[in-house]
Amino acid sequence: xxxxxxxxxxxxxxxxxxxxxxxxxxxxxxxxxxxxxxxxxxxxxxxxxxxxxxxxxxxxxxxxxxxxxxxxxxxxxxxxxxxxxxxxxxxxxxxxxxxxxxxxxxxxxxxxxxxxxxxxxxxxxxxxxxxxxxxxxxxxxxxxxxxxxxxxxxxxxxxxxxxxxxxxxxxxxxxxxxxxxxxxxxxxxxxxxxxxxxxxxxxxxxxxxxxxxxxxxxxxxxxxxxxxxxxxxxxxxxxxxxxxxxxxxxxxxxxxxxxxxxxxxxxxxxxxxxxxxxxxxxxxxxxxxxxxxxxxxxxxxxxxxxxxxxxxxxxxxxxxxxxxxxxxxxxxxxxxxxxxxxxxxxxxxxxxxxxxxxxxxxxxxxxxxxxxxxxxxxxxxxxxxxxxxxxxxxxxxxxxxxxxxxxxxxxxxxxxxxxxxxxxxxxxxxxxxxxxxxxxxxxxxxxxxxxxxxxxxxxxxxxxxxxxxxxxxxxxxxxxxxxxxxxxxxxxxxxxxxxxxxxxxxxxxxxxxxxxxxxxxxxxxxxxxxxxxxxxxxxxxxxxxxxxxxxxxxxxxxxxxxxxxxxxxxxxxxxxxxxxxxxxxxxxxxxxxxxxxxxxxxxxxxxxxxxxxxxxxxxxxxxxxxxxxxxxxxxxxxxxxxxxxxxxxxxxxxxxxxxxxxxxxxxxxxxxxxxxxxxxxxxxxxxxxxxxxxxxxxxxxxxxxxxxxxxxxxxxxxxxxxxxxxxxxxxxxxxxxxx
Numbered sequence: 001x002x003x004x005x006x007x008x009x010x011x012x013x014x015x016x017x018x019x020x021x022x023x024x025x026x027x028x029x030x031x032x033x034x035x036x037x038x039x040x041x042x043x044x045x046x047x048x049x050x051x052x053x054x055x056x057x058x059x060x061x062x063x064x065x066x067x068x069x070x071x072x073x074x075x076x077x078x079x080x081x082x083x084x085x086x087x088x089x090x091x092x093x094x095x096x097x098x099x100x101x102x103x104x105x106x107x108x109x110x111x112x113x114x115x116x117x118x119x120x121x122x123x124x125x126x127x128x129x130x131x132x133x134x135x136x137x138x139x140x141x142x143x144x145x146x147x148x149x150x151x152x153x154x155x156x157x158x159x160x161x162x163x164x165x166x167x168x169x170x171x172x173x174x175x176x177x178x179x180x181x182x183x184x185x186x187x188x189x190x191x192x193x194x195x196x197x198x199x200x201x202x203x204x205x206x207x208x209x210x211x212x213x214x215x216x217x218x219x220x221x222x223x224x225x226x227x228x229x230x231x232x233x234x235x236x237x238x239x240x241x242x243x244x245x246x247x248x249x250x251x252x253x254x255x256x257x258x259x260x261x262x263x264x265x266x267x268x269x270x271x272x273x274x275x276x277x278x279x280x281x282x283x284x285x286x287x288x289x290x291x292x293x294x295x296x297x298x299x300x301x302x303x304x305x306x307x308x309x310x311x312x313x314x315x316x317x318x319x320x321x322x323x324x325x326x327x328x329x330x331x332x333x334x335x336x337x338x339x340x341x342x343x344x345x346x347x348x349x350x351x352x353x354x355x356x357x358x359x360x361x362x363x364x365x366x367x368x369x370x371x372x373x374x375x376x377x378x379x380x381x382x383x384x385x386x387x388x389x390x391x392x393x394x395x396x397x398x399x400x401x402x403x404x405x406x407x408x409x410x411x412x413x414x415x416x417x418x419x420x421x422x423x424x425x426x427x428x429x430x431x432x433x434x435x436x437x438x439x440x441x442x443x444x445x446x447x448x449x450x451x452x453x454x455x456x457x458x459x460x461x462x463x464x465x466x467x468x469x470x471x472x473x474x475x476x477x478x479x480x481x482x483x484x485x486x487x488x489x490x491x492x493x494x495x496x497x498x499x500x501x502x503x504x505x506x507x508x509x510x511x512x513x514x515x516x517x518x519x520x521x522x523x524x525x526x527x528x529x530x531x532x533x534x535x536x537x538x539x540x541x542x543x544x545x546x547x548x549x550x551x552x553x554x555x556x557x558x559x560x561x562x563x564x565x566x567x568x569x570x571x572x573x574x575x576x577x578x579x580x581x582x583x584x585x586x587x588x589x590x591x592x593x594x595x596x597x598x599x600x601x602x603x604x605x606x607x608x609x610x611x612x613x614x615x616x617x618x619x620x621x622x623x624x625x626x627x628x629x630x631x632x633x634x635x636x637x638x639x640x641x642x643x644x645x646x647x648x649x650x651x652x653x654x655x656x657x658x659x660x661x662x663x664x665x666x667x668x669x670x671x672x673x674x675x676x677x678x679x680x681x682x683x684x685x686x687x688x689x690x691x692x693x694x695x696x697x698x699x700x701x702x703x704x705x706x707x708x709x710x711x712x713x714x715x716x717x718x719x720x721x722x723x724x725x726x727x728x729x730x731x732x733x734x735x736x737x738x739x
Contacts, residue, residue, distance in 0.1 A: 169205065184452075396484055397681055
């Protein structure tokens with residue numbers, strides 16, 4: 001436990017702006033207010049820290065209202081030459097001491113965090129110099145002998161150790177993927193080639209992941225330089241082969257720091273010239289530039305910034321004054337803190353390793369999932385599958401959808417088909433899920449049959465919610481026998497899991513059902529066991545957030561409260577996460593239900609707020625939150641009690657949450673899981689084992705399909721363990737920090 005808590009806290013943003021910084025600032029301020037800790041905001045980064053005056057302002061909860069949806073940073077960021085010199089840092093120390101500030105939360109990149117740590121280490125000597133110069137009293141210096149520091153990473157490059165994702169990277173990936181999706185249509189129309197340059201001087205994350213998400217045909221990244229002397233021919237041959245197979249467009253992604261093994265830069269213009277000269281391609285260059293930084297933050301970045309900002313304050317309050325400064329990040333889907341400067345040094349080391357030409361080490365330092373994504377990307381971009389050795393026995397694998405449609409289902413099919421075929425196996429699609437399988441609606445899927453499916457919403461193979469009975473099991477067993485099926489990949493939701501489990505239990509009566517089965521979680525509800533996050537949930541969450549942002553703009557003009565109903569059935573994931581990402585003041589979850597007392601409490605809160613000048617109210621209501629106090633009832637109650645203070649509108653978002661093109665996160669996750677599923681089916685076809693795949697603790701794991709019933713609630717369609725519910729207390733603090 002801490003010996004004493006900080007006197008006052010200041011939060012600042014520094015370096016390049018990144019979407020989600022505002023969410024982090026908001027979370028720092030509201031968590032500090034919740035704990036009664038005075039908090040200041042430093043405007044214009046280190047420049048404001050040195051200048052002092054009005055650049056360092058006390059903040060309350062209301063000062064950070066309405067900033068969640070804004071890009072960039074509302075408190076500004078600027079580089080400061082003066083802070084790099086000791087006299088500048090001495091002025092900064094005086095400015096903080098005069099306001100009683102002895103704790104600092106810095107949101108920025110490695111350069112900003114390095115500067116903050118130097119400031120912290122110099123703090124005692126800086127105070128001594130200020131006392132000796134008569135600029136501070138000894139009593140002032142003694143009251144604040146140390147500067148506590150915590151760092152949060154705001155960077156679109158996703159290049160910092162200590163966190164799996166940096167604040168801003170997901171939104172940047174959205175911008176890039178949206179642009180590439182748009183370019184696909186015009187490229188196909190004119191049979192053109194496009195070369196897209198993205199940011200990333202020392203890190204290829206954006207180039208690689210956008211290439212994987214948008215179905216690019218080639219990519220260049222700093223960590224895996226192209227072979228000097230041969231890369232141009234390899235790229236041209238691969239793209240020409242794709243044209244020969246009927247592909248109407250070529251997309252090449254180039255990270256701004258890309259180079260070959262000799263260190264020669266590979267630029268977008270150089271690639272364009274090659275495609276024109278060697279292949280005669282009509283080629284265009286698109287340099288996305290700073291549009292990657294801006295725009296509306298994604299739901300992920302809003303919630304990541306919120307979680308990290310909240311933990312930053314909690315950590316400062318429970319740590320001792322002389323504890324080593326920590327970096328707040330997310331690792332394996334959990335908010336964690338690790339030594340700040342250790343992570344900064346490891347981050348800088350990657351750039352040095354790349355500069356020294358040790359590219360294998362650079363790939364290792366990026367982590368196993370980065371390398372796996374690179375290998376997967378290069379398999380998927382091939383024009384044709386790899387040749388197989390003589391004597392290879394192909395397996396016959398069936399892929400189907402079941403349950404409601406979820407964005408990312410088609411992405412998973414594309415990856416599964418190509419990875420299976422590339423490994424020398426045969427892939428088949430069953431139309432309309434288990435119903436189609438029972439009726440023999442099965443067709444072979446080839447390499448080009450799934451071209452372009454990456455960005456498709458819905459379920460191209462069709463889906464159904466059929467749970468096979470005895471007759472259905474007999475029909476499916478007959479089809480498995482007649483089509484000589486060796487394995488089954490089910491991509492879908494709760495109904496699909498129940499159907500797959502029914503096949504598992506039906507093996508005793510129908511031996512033909514004894515084939516390996518894998519369930520890949522695809523449901524916007526995020527209600528499936530064995531996985532903390534389902535494919536489709538991120539897209540649905542972003543759809544909700546986009547609509548609620550518009551609703552809030554409407555509400556402000558009219559002194560209005562909106563009750564927004566989200567999907568989810570018995571699972572409140574979408575409700576809670578969208579409430580956090582949109583700044584809702586109240587959220588009703590199926591896991592908690594709704595009581596009359598809580599409704600009356602919220603009526604009093606809203607009436608009091610609108611009397612005090614509040615102009616907007618927002619309540620998120622999960623569709624399965626309560627069988628009696630439904631969203632319509634809540635709307636009627638609030639409108640009756642709001643009287644002349646505010647009016648109330650109900651917004652049922654409905655099936656727009658299931659539609660649309662999948663988000664980059666869902667595309668990448670679908671591809672990653674599909675690869676593991678195909679590997680599982682191949683490796684276990686002899687044992688005939690069956691499993692559910694999913695992210696658990698941030699890692700891909702398999703859970704026996706036989707455990708499906710025991711992992712689910714007996715009276716609700718959701719898993720017994722829902723790790724995201726641990727965010728509930730934080731959500732309350734963000735909504736009502738002063739309550």
